[in-house]
Amino acid sequence: MRLREIAELVGAELVGDGEKEVKKLSPLHSADCNSLTFLTNPKYKEQAIKSEALAILTNSKENFEGKILLIHKNPYSAWAKLLRVFYKEKEFLKGIDRTAIVDKSSKIEENCHIGAYVVMGRNCVVKEGVVIEPHCVIGDNCIIGENCHLYPRVVLYDNVELSKRVILHSGVVVGSDGFGYAEDEGKIRKVPQVGSVLIEDDVEIGANTTVDRGSLEKTILGAGSKIDNLCQIAHNVTLGKNCVIIAQSGISGSTQLGDGVIMSGQSGSVGHIKIGSFSIIGAKSAVTKDVPYKSHYTGIPAQDHKKYLKEQAILRRIDKLYETLKKIKEIKDDRD
Amino acid sequence: MRLREIAELVGAELVGDGEKEVKKLSPLHSADCNSLTFLTNPKYKEQAIKSEALAILTNSKENFEGKILLIHKNPYSAWAKLLRVFYKEKEFLKGIDRTAIVDKSSKIEENCHIGAYVVMGRNCVVKEGVVIEPHCVIGDNCIIGENCHLYPRVVLYDNVELSKRVILHSGVVVGSDGFGYAEDEGKIRKVPQVGSVLIEDDVEIGANTTVDRGSLEKTILGAGSKIDNLCQIAHNVTLGKNCVIIAQSGISGSTQLGDGVIMSGQSGSVGHIKIGSFSIIGAKSAVTKDVPYKSHYTGIPAQDHKKYLKEQAILRRIDKLYETLKKIKEIKDDRD
Amino acid sequence: MRLREIAELVGAELVGDGEKEVKKLSPLHSADCNSLTFLTNPKYKEQAIKSEALAILTNSKENFEGKILLIHKNPYSAWAKLLRVFYKEKEFLKGIDRTAIVDKSSKIEENCHIGAYVVMGRNCVVKEGVVIEPHCVIGDNCIIGENCHLYPRVVLYDNVELSKRVILHSGVVVGSDGFGYAEDEGKIRKVPQVGSVLIEDDVEIGANTTVDRGSLEKTILGAGSKIDNLCQIAHNVTLGKNCVIIAQSGISGSTQLGDGVIMSGQSGSVGHIKIGSFSIIGAKSAVTKDVPYKSHYTGIPAQDHKKYLKEQAILRRIDKLYETLKKIKEIKDDRD
Structure with a gap:
């Protein structure tokens, strides 16, 4: 593909010879004279200049010492578009594999792929263009x-509803029972979990993540939300639109996230709280109470990020604080 | 079902017209004039009064401004009982699916359901009334x-024993090798994991949780224990009776929990320690040493919960502490 | 097996009667008069002496009050060798199960076991002696x-390469899409993940762990590395040789570990950093920046372990610090 064609396709400004041909898309460190590469972080500008890359897709209008540039205001998004052109999506055979066991009360619409050894229960509806890979139940x-698109070995329990273009990666379990028990004379008795799950349009869920069914009503994952691998979404949780839940995070029962909430890796939240829209929760943090709109909370327990940073800065020097105080007045010290 | 029938069934005191009919069980926020709803947290009393609910199951004897009440000393347990009446448990066809592959040396007793594509090895015994859903191995x-009851896609490795009424959710792996290696001249060599796993009566294990086999003997999960999704139980761990392990928690090798221990979400424990009966470990905490009987430990590392709270309270004001000290005596400060 | 035979087999020095016969290998607490047991931790020496064990495999040359000893400089490694003798490895039938669905373009070499309901796509190569247990995709x-050796229910996405002697436990997913999205006018758009995964010789991966494919190139797990259950390895991560990643840890995108790095349980790392060879990351720690060669880092955020310990020691006495300061000068205290 010629550079001018690429520029036209993604709507980039071309600086340099547009007749040169791009044979591949490469990361900076391995780009060669056939590569288009990609730069957003100015930190790597030197590396970009030194690389053998034929051309650079970037948002920077700076001088790159003669490199051919494709300048785009959102180069990562343009890059994603190019990846779709250079790497064709896998195609799946239409039809129901002869080893798939689909209850005759269930309805599979046109242009679906139902893979080997898929098992499907009663009264399901599978709409047009769905791909269910092998071993899904x-x-x-x-x-x-x-x-x-359900990758191999996804499980949906009963009564789960997926809207359009939902992607579930291998090992995802949707609709498992929530963790609900009642204590009864010293015994722990299971509270039947009779709700369900609704996953809205364009949600993607990573490998081995679990989403519990509602206890009475629905656990809801809002449209456009993206959940990474090994996350836990408990019963009755609701996510707004476009939430981003990063790997190994967990959200406890009945907690409500607004729109556009970001939960960083290995973070968690207690149950029955609200996390305001467009809030960011720091990595490894534990949210223990409501978080206002557009906040940035970090820590265990999570608090305002600026206050957290200040606290941490002092903590890193607590030894000095301690020594100073000791000089002023002797602290009774069990170790001394 | 009439309210007086419900009162009788669960042993509740009826306050109001018992002839009214309950058509559904609803959470407070969506209850309507056909709903019985449920209240334990006095915080929501106002909402209960304002709701359209026909009647309220509660432990409170307070005035609910004319609402019909079912008063029960343990309303959540009564609620669980009602859910079982209103929502029939799913029934599974008795028999072995024609696609299940069961070694002929294994014995399946009466009234079992062995689902599609189940694979079972040699010399297994499956007792009466067991449900093994599709794709279990x-x-x-x-x-x-x-x-x-094994939900779809559970794996038991060799020599695993489940006692009665054990529930394993989708993706659970029981009996995987423990993480045991010996260093040998710079190489890491696998130590064969030749023990097994015993899961006692009434244990329930959440989706995608993993339970490793003992290295030589048994990993044991005591009767009545409940383990949430995505937890990790390492080799040789023993849980006493009625332990509660909440989502994404991990217990390292050879650690012993007494009875009734609660490990809150995303908590963990080092190996080779004892956590005393009826102890509570706070969310995100890391237990690093023995925990006495009936303790409440929190933090990283976990310490007595009251001491933890005190420490946290001071930490939240450490900036003031620092400023005060600075006024008294200049602290050598790399940032200044 | 006689003790002198065992001594010879593992290269241990025998102290006592070599004609006695060992019938089993037992842990200390349950050893009886037919057992060889095992001791490395001097803490348990008393227990070893009091045990009924016939003999003790140990690195200690101390007096064990007449117990027969097998003295070995690396007893755990010798123990591992003995386990392999006393417990034969499971044998798998050679051949392709009649229910396995293997695309005819894929090539299975000699002496492989392809289990029931395995599904394999196009153009795969399975080398000699491979075991793929039931339900792998x-x-x-x-x-x-x-x-x-792939245990039941492993999933490999397209283009994954395993070198020799790789062990993948049940529920492992290798090659799932990395968590890559580009924001585009308020929408979160998926960035196609077109790279792959290379797992080198002798890597073992625990149950339900996930390894994402590279975004453009390869996620690489270096030879001899061992990864425990429920870990998350993000896209473009590279592990050096002999890394040890303990349960529920997560490594974010593009982070590079050197050789011999140990990440303790429930630890994590941000993306795009380097963790130097032979470094140790403490349990529950969060690495947020480059870690030098042979460091020991702990905490959230992770810092030098000694500094961490000092900080923690002062923190445990922060109440005294606070009280002392209060006596000197009244701290403005919102609670007072």
Whole structure:
């Protein structure tokens, strides 16, 4: 593909010879004279100049010492578009594999791929263009919307509803029982979990993540939300639109996230609270109370990020604080 | 179902018209004039009064401004009982699916459901009333006790024993090798994990949780214990009776929990220690040493919860402490 | 097996009667008069002396009050060797199960076991001696090296390469899409993940762990590395040789570990950093920046372990610090 074609395709400004041909997309460190590469972080500018890359897709208008540039205001998004052109999506054979066991009360619409050894229960509806890869198990009364993609070995319990273009990676479990028990004379008795799960349009869920069904109503993952691997979404949780939940995070029962909330890796939240829209929760943090709109909370327990940073800065020098105080007045010290 | 029938069934005191009919069980926020709802947290009393609910199941004897009440000393437990009446448990066809592959040396007792594509090894015993849903893989020499329920895609390695009424959710792996290696001249060599796992009566394990086999003997999960999703139970761990392990927690090798221990979400423990009966470990905490009977430990590392709270309270004001000290005596400060 | 035979086999020095016969290998607490047991931790010496064990494999040359000893400089490694003798490894039938679905373009070499309901895509190569247990799903273009062992229900996405003797436990997912999204006018758009995964010789990965494919190039797990259950390895991560990643740890995108790095349980790392060879990261720690060669880092955020310990020691006495300061000068205290 010629550089001028690429520029046109993604809407980039071309600086340099547009007739040169790009044969591959490469990261900076391995780009060669056939590569288009990609730069957003100015930290790597020197590396970009020194690289053998034929051309650089960037948002920078700076001088790159003669490199051919494709300048775009959102180069990562343009890059994603190019990846779709250079790497064709895998195609799946249409039809139901002869080893798939689909209850005859379930309805599979046109242009679906139902893979080997898929098992599907009663009264399901699978809409057009769905791909269900081998070894998925779908319970009763599930709805799988247009163009959803279930990677191998996804499990949906009964009554789960996926809207359109939902992507579930291998090992995802949706609709497992929430962790609900009642103590009864010293015994722990299971509280039946009779709700369900609704996953809205364009949600993607990473490998081995678990989403529990509601106890009475629905656990809801809002449209456009992205959940990474090995996360836990407990019963009755609701996510707003476009939330981003990073790996190994967990959200406890009945907690509500607004729109655009980001939970960084290995973070968690207690149950029954609200995390305001567009809030960011720091990595490894534990949210223990409501978080206001557009906040940045960090720590265990999570607090305002600036206050957290200040606290941490002092903590890193607590030895000096301690020594100073000792000089002023002797602290009774069990170790001395 | 009439309110007086419900009162009788669960042993509640009825305050109001018992002839009214309950058509559904609803959470407070969506209850309507056909709903019985449920209240334990006095915080929501106002909401209960304002709700359209026909009646309220509660432990409170306060005035609810004319609402019909079902008063029960343990309303959550009564609620669980009602859920079982209103929502029939799913029924599974008795028998062995024609696609299940069960070694002929294994014995399946009466009234079992062995689902599609289940694979079972040699010399297993599956007792009466067991449900094994599709795609479960059972190793050799496993014992699965009366009325156990394995959701789709559970794996038992060889020699795993489940007692009665054990529930394993999708993606659970029981009996995987413990993390045991010996260093040998700079190489890391695997130590064969030749023990097994015993899961006692009424244990329930959440989706994608892993339980490693003992290195020589048994990893044991005591009767009535409940383990949430995505937890890790390492080799040789023993849980007493009625332990509660909340999501994404991990217990390292050879650690022993007494009875009734609660490990809150995302908590962990080092190996080779004892956590005393009826102890509570706070969320995100890391237990690093023995915990006495009936303790409440929190933090990283975990310490007595009251001491932890005190420490945290001071930490939240450490900036003031620092400023005060600075006024008294100049602290040598690299930042200044 | 006689004690002198065992001594010879593992190269241990025998102290006592070599004609006595060992019938089993037992842990200290349950050893009886037929048992060889094992001691490395001097803390348990008393227990060893009091045990009924016939003999003790140890590195200690101390007096054990007449117990027969096998003295070895690396007793745990010798123990591992003995376990391999006393407990034969499971044998798997050679051949392809009639229910396995292997695309005809894929090549299975000699002496492999391809279990029930395995599904394998196009153009795979499975080398000699490989065991693929039931219900594994292998994508297109995968290479599985000599003597690899995939436990039931492993998923490899397309283009994954396993070198020799790789062990993947149940529920492992290798090659799932990395968590890569570009923001585009308020929408979160998926960035195609077109790289792959290379797992080198002798790597073992625990149950339900996930390893994402590279975004453009390869996620690489270096030879001899061992990864425990429920870990998350993000896209473009590279592990050096002999790394040890303990349960529920997570490594974020593009982070590079040197050789011999140990990440303790429930630890994590941000993306795009380097952790130097032979470094140790403490349990529950969060690495936020480059870690030098042979460091020991602990905490959230992780810092030098000695500094961490000092900080923690002062923190445990912060109440005294606070009280002392209060006596000197009244701290403005919102609570007072």
